[in-house]
Amino acid sequence: MKSSYDVIIIGAGAAGMMCAIEAGKRGRRVWLIDHSKKIAEKIRISGGGRCNFTNIHTQPETFLSGNKHFCKSALAQYTQQDFIELVKKHDIAFHEKKLGQLFCNTSAGQIIDMLINECKEAGVSLNQETTVYDIETTQDGSYCLKTSLGEKTCTSLVIATGGLSIPKIGATKFGYDVAKQFNLKIVKTHPALVPLTFQASLLEYCKALSGLSVEAEVSCDGTKFAEGLLFTHRGLSGPSILQISSYWREGLEIMINLAPDIDMRAFLEQQKTANPKQDVQTILSRHLPKNLAASICEAQNITGRIADLSRIKLETLAMAINDWRIKPAGTEGYRKAEVTLGGVDTNELSSKTMEVKKQPGLYFIGEVVDVTGHLGGFNFQWAWSSGYVSGQYV
Numbered sequence: 001m002k003s004s005y006d007v008i009i010i011g012a013g014a015a016g017m018m019c020a021i022e023a024g025k026r027g028r029r030v031w032l033i034d035h036s037k038k039i040a041e042k043i044r045i046s047g048g049g050r051c052n053f054t055n056i057h058t059q060p061e062t063f064l065s066g067n068k069h070f071c072k073s074a075l076a077q078y079t080q081q082d083f084i085e086l087v088k089k090h091d092i093a094f095h096e097k098k099l100g101q102l103f104c105n106t107s108a109g110q111i112i113d114m115l116i117n118e119c120k121e122a123g124v125s126l127n128q129e130t131t132v133y134d135i136e137t138t139q140d141g142s143y144c145l146k147t148s149l150g151e152k153t154c155t156s157l158v159i160a161t162g163g164l165s166i167p168k169i170g171a172t173k174f175g176y177d178v179a180k181q182f183n184l185k186i187v188k189t190h191p192a193l194v195p196l197t198f199q200a201s202l203l204e205y206c207k208a209l210s211g212l213s214v215e216a217e218v219s220c221d222g223t224k225f226a227e228g229l230l231f232t233h234r235g236l237s238g239p240s241i242l243q244i245s246s247y248w249r250e251g252l253e254i255m256i257n258l259a260p261d262i263d264m265r266a267f268l269e270q271q272k273t274a275n276p277k278q279d280v281q282t283i284l285s286r287h288l289p290k291n292l293a294a295s296i297c298e299a300q301n302i303t304g305r306i307a308d309l310s311r312i313k314l315e316t317l318a319m320a321i322n323d324w325r326i327k328p329a330g331t332e333g334y335r336k337a338e339v340t341l342g343g344v345d346t347n348e349l350s351s352k353t354m355e356v357k358k359q360p361g362l363y364f365i366g367e368v369v370d371v372t373g374h375l376g377g378f379n380f381q382w383a384w385s386s387g388y389v390s391g392q393y394v
């Protein structure tokens with residue numbers, strides 16, 4: 001059946017639903033579709049099932065993009081406080097876990113229910129399990145879509161199909177294909193906020209410490225994060241590694257400080273005088289978990305009384321702790337990545353409206369755009385903000 005809408009939004013995730021709500025509130029006839037059976041699955045699995053829905057410290061500096069200024073307009077038009085007010089309006093209890101990260105007290109499902117209810121109130125038509133086969137422009141400048149529910153036309157078409165991470169819950173390259181169809185530039189994509197993998201020798205080291213977590217400082221290419229680091233049987237993970245993965249590129253080294261609060265070199269030299277008879281491993285255990293201290297000593301082949309160790313050996317140990325340099329082999333890829341770095345080039349879009357500059361009526365929002373947040377609720381805030389602004393103009 002051929003029917004027409006003011007707005008068709010492809011992708012009923014965080015950004016698409018937000019856009020639908022806002023457009024619906026303006027009285028636009030909105031059709032929101034998703035190819036998956038269950039919509040907003042990323043919200044459901046986010047934040048360990050509790051959805052880290054925003055961050056109170058959201059600011060443009062917490063995003064990566066080819067144009068670092070692009071996100072400013074949307075983030076200013078719809079702020080983290082605006083989303084917090086929406087959550088409060090729906091009586092969803094939440095808490096700050098750490099570093100400004102806001103999580104639901106009960107379940108991420110509450111955020112999905114909230115968005116679905118808002119869509120209903122705004123009169124949005126929603127269809128799941130709907131496939132778009134083809135998009136064409138018509139002579140009057142509208143869009144004609146061939147879908148599994150028939151041919152549909154609209155004056156505004158919004159692409160909110162997200163990034164490439166976690167294909168098993170519905171991620172596709174659809175958004176990038178549409179961008180290509182309209183000759184838009186795409187910034188090369190990479191898996192981001194993703195565990196890093198390492199060469200076999202280091203893997204053995206990590207495996208032996210699997211499950212151990214320390215507060216570490218991890219840096220790469222001039223960017224530094226101080227957060228938890230987790231040893232796993234696959235390599236290194238935890239927030240600090242996920243954060244730095246967005247900045248790491250093949251061939252680069254990462255630097256890890258396993259005891260950022262202490263100058264190990266000075267400490268070991270001081271201990272050599274204060275406690276000469278103590279075993280160096282015991283001394284290290286004052287600032288590191290016991291098994292980590294043991295593994296570091298073993299890996300450096302340095303053991304025994306601290307008094308018997310040369311200055312060079314102590315320096316080697318200090319470096320292995322304060323300045324551990326490793327070259328990741330790769331990442332665990334889109335299968336494990338929380339987000340996709342890169343995407344539709346922001347130069348192609350209006351930062352005020354998210355409309356494609358050279359293609360009136362076509363909008364890209366959310367993760368499909370080359371704007372990627374740090375870990376901690378920033379990616380959802382980008383989805384809410386970009387969804388909101390497009391909803392004012394579609």
Ligand SMILES: Cc1cc2nc3c(=O)[nH]c(=O)nc-3n(C[C@H](O)[C@H](O)[C@H](O)COP(=O)(O)OP(=O)(O)OC[C@H]3O[C@@H](n4cnc5c(N)ncnc54)[C@H](O)[C@@H]3O)c2cc1C
Binds near residue numbers: 367
């Ligand atoms: C495991 C995990 C945990 C995360 N936790 C957090 C967190 O706590 N906080 C945070 O800020 N961010 C988190 N993120 C990132 C966040 O989920 C995304 O950045 C955000 O969902 C992006 O919103 P979006 O609307 O652009 O895309 P999505 O939410 O991915 O929505 C895209 C929608 O488009 C649909 N779609 C895809 N292809 C097609 C197609 N061809 N046709 C029709 N529909 C299609 C998909 O089914 C999906 O429903 C997490 C991500 C993952 C993977």
